[in-house]
Amino acid sequence: MRIIRNRKIVEDGWIHVADDAEVPADGDVIVSWKRWRESREALLARSGSGSARLGVRLPNTLDPHEVQADLPHFALIAVEFPKYRDGRGLSIARMVRREGFRGELRAVGNVLRDQLFYMERCGFDAFEVDKSKSIENALEAFSELSVTYQDAIQPRSVPRQHRWRRS
Amino acid sequence: MYRYDEYDRTLVRERAAQLRGQIARRVSGELTEDEFKPLRLQNGLYLQLHAYMLRIAIPYGMLASTQLRKLAHIARTYDRGYGHFTTRQNIQFNWPELEDVPNILDELADVEMHAIQTSGNCIRNITTDHLAGVARDELEDPRPFCEITRQWSTFHPEFAFLPRKFKIAFTAGREVDRAAMLYHDIGVRIVENAAGERGFSIYAGGGMGRTPVIAKEIREFVPREHLLSYMEAILRVYNRLGRRDNIFKARIKILVNETGIERFREMVEAEWQETRESTLRLAEGEIQEMAKFFAPPSYESLSPSDALLAELRRSPNADFARWARNNVVLHKQPGYSVAMLSLKASDTPPGDLSDSQMDAVADLADRYSFGELRVTHTQNLVLADVKTTELEKLWHELRALDLATANVGRLTDQICCPGLDFCNLANARSIPIAEEIRHRFDDLDYLDDLGDVSLKISGCINACGHHHVGNIGILGIDKRGIEHYQLLVGGSSGYDASIGKILGHAFPREEIVGAVEKVLKLYVRLRESEDEPFLDTFRRVGEKPFRDTLYSNELYADHPQS
Structure with missing residues (x-):
């Protein structure tokens, strides 16, 4: 599957593992938050080898504080957007980044071009663009606005400065 | 007032280009109507009964003459020769063609204007006291804080897709709230604490709509430097926990009511511990820099008048x-x-x-x-x-120019929504009611004798005409396919906020203005002196006499079902 990572279209190596499917022995996998809670030890033992990284997929109803202690275990966090116009995932991203998460933060679900600009500024660096849309066109979202008014999480080409903080 | 530099100009120009692209993608089918809708709404573009409606932001109501001339030009060129000023101190045009909208935005950008976030589930135009900077009872000019808040909220990446729209108002009057602050999602009042320090009392969870709620104080004193960090904490709690399952229960007022103000406050305060030392902290120098934009004009030194x-x-x-x-x-x-x-x-x-x-x-x-x-x-x-x-x-x-009608604050200084003549949400017309009231009460001596009475008319329960907070409110409803009007009495949008009460059944179209007249006649009879305003009389005597006068026996006889 092709995704956007750091503003580039790349072939994605991560595997989304459904809750009722077996976790493969090798490869980078993304499991649900529920599965992580249920199979924590097994998943940790698996990813301990180093060649099989672990990612977790968070529902947007989750209180990010619940994830805080587990953050060091994840190389990737995916946040679900059940509807493109549901902005809960944006707050989750900011809070996860605030807690110091440095791995890949990926928007999954109904991810559309016109939300990417906001998502990136909240800390997302990877996007599974909705399959019904052109991923090439979606890349344009990052260059439509070259200036912003408020500081945000993700470093961008524009100065990281609040508009009202002029020198 | 605030003036753009190259940075601000770039933002509004790029935004206009972005919407131009979005419209093109809608026309080509790349975007579905469902996907396009929030995008156009965040640019103030509604689909109304007959046409698109474009709402243009007038930040906290401040307008330069060059901007008003541009609005005149837009009215003439792209619309039907008029514009409509709204209760968020904005202006809207009711008849633009979709393909003209990007051109209108380009023209607006020429005069430092835009339509950003005048609609949609995001932070809307910041409003304030129309006497900011000139009012005698003002503690401090709120406009620098309004502008800082405008900038913070413009394309705020985290709060672009809230559960519902979000309105913020500032007030600084010591005596009078002229901004209906307590009916906002966040109301900010500039105050001074016991130590003589300036800061803000912050209220949350107010609103009108179908469930009118007076905002509750969430923090009595927030120091100046923490204005944005405190608001961001409120917004973050709301964005995560506000209801998204039912559009009618999605405003922050419902969250605050369902959670309870104590619990809500706890959550906000906990989040604030995380945000208060962030880069959102305002330095006094930043506030002062912004205040320069709102420095008094070069007044001549004149004697008191x-x-x-x-x-x-x-x-x-x-x-x-x-x-x-x-x-x-x-x-x-x-x-x-x-x-x-x-x-x-x-x-x-x-x-x-x-x-x-x-x-x-x-x-x-x-x-x-x-x-x-x-x-x-x-x-x-x-x-x-x-x-x-x-x-x-x-x-x-x-x-x-027909602009000297001496009725400000009087009964005929009505707030009125566009109603069924324009709006696809409305159940009834409101403009014709306003017109009839203006004709029925055209005796200026009588209006002056009545003193300050606010009358507010909405054509449906969404309450764009603020009917809940009028001393007298009129609400249009659809009763078995026929326009009817409910009468509310006793509302106030000031610091002494109260929600008007419905005293009985709704009136048919031809009876509603007569009902208003009855209420006014009763007030004149009951007031203790000519100086006792309508609202004071109503609060003193209570609703019973008003109910009795409205729903006297012959009316009950006419409407036995009610």
């Missing part, structure tokens, strides 16, 4: 004297006065202004008031800095 104004209010020219009494407000600068232009004058809907009137008012602003004007949330205009000695000359010019 209170005595002169008092004299003008007794002028032998009775029409002018009345205007000076009702439409002129005392100014804090010696020698100056505030002139209110009533947009509730001729047979046009409340808040409407024609293109030629716009041009003329822009000229008046240049000649009398330092080239600036304001829009009030009651849908009037203000020339805030007029020399008291020039009031009479100004009045003559306003009269020629």
Whole structure:
């Protein structure tokens, strides 16, 4: 599957593992938050080898504080957007980044071009663009606005400065 | 007022180009209507009954004469020769063509204007006191904080897709709230604490709509530097926990009510511990830099003019004297006065202004008031800095424009939504009711005798006409396919906020104005003196006499089912 990572279209190596499917022995996998809670030890033992990284997929109803202690275990966090116009995932991203998460933060679900600009500024660096849309066109979202008014999480080409903080 | 530099100009230009692209993608089918809708809404573009409607932001109601001239040009070129000022101190055009909208935005960008976040589930136009900077009872000019908040909230990446729209208002009056602050998702009041430090009392969870709620105090004192960090904490809690399953329960007022203010406060305060030391912390120097944009204009040094104004209010020219009494407000600068232009004058809907009137008012602003004007949330205009000695000359010019109706604060100074004549949400017409009221109550002596009574009309329960908070409110409903109107009494949008009460069944179209008349007659009979305002009388005597007068026996006989 092709995704956007750091503003580039790349072939994605991560595997989304459904809750009722077996976790493969090798490869980078993304499991649900529920599965992580249920199979924590097994998943940790698996990813301990180093060649099989672990990612977790968070529902947007989750209180990010619940994830805080587990953050060091994840190389990737995916946040679900059940509807493109549901902005809960944006707050989750900011809070996860605030807690110091440095791995890949990926928007999954109904991810559309016109939300990417906001998502990136909240800390997302990877996007599974909705399959019904052109991923090439979606890349344009990052260059439509070259200036912003408020500081945000993700470093961008524009100065990281609040508009009202002029020198 | 705030002036753009290259940075701000780039933002509005790029935004206009972005919407142009989005419209093109909608036309080509790349975007579905469902996907396009929030994008156009965040740019103030609604689909109404007959056409698109474009709402243009007027940040906290401040307008330069050059901007008003541009609005006149837009009204003439792209619309039907008029614009409609709204209760968020914005202006909307009711008849633009979709393909013209990007061109309109380009034209607006030329004069530092835009339509950003005038609709949609995001932070809307910040509103404030239309007397900001000139009111005598003002603690501090709130506009620098309004502008800082505008910038913070413009394309805020985290709060672009909230559960529902979000409105913020600032007020700084020591005595009077002229911004309906307590009916906002966040209301901010500039205050001074016991130690003499300036800060903000923050209220949350107010709103009108189908469930009117008075905002509750969430923190009595937030220090100046923490304005944004505190608001961000509120927004973050709301964005995560506000209901998204039911559009009618999605405003923050429902979250606050369902959670309880204590628990809600705990969550906000916990989040604030995380945000308060962030880069959102305002330095005093930043506030002062912003305040420079709102420095007083270059007033001439004049002697105090209170005595002169008092004299003008007794002028032998009775029409002018009345205007000076009702439409002129005392100014804090010696020698100056505030002139209110009533947009509730001729047979046009409340808040409407024609293109030629716009041009003329822009000229008046240049000649009398330092080239600036304001829009009030009651849908009037203000020339805030007029020399008291020039009031009479100004009045003559306003009269020629049909903008000197001396009814500000009076019954006929109505707030009114567009209603079923324009809006696809409405259940009933509201503009014709406003018109009938204006005709029924055209005796200015009688209006003056009634004193200040606010009348507010909405064509449906979404309450765009603020009917809940009118001393008298009228709500249009659809009763078995026929327009009916409910009458509410006792609302207030001030610091003493109260929600109007429905006293009985709704009235059919032909009876509603008569019902208003009955209420007013009863008030005149019951008031203790001519100085007791309508609201005070109602609060003193209670609703029973009003119910009795409205629903006396013969009415019950006419409506046995009710």
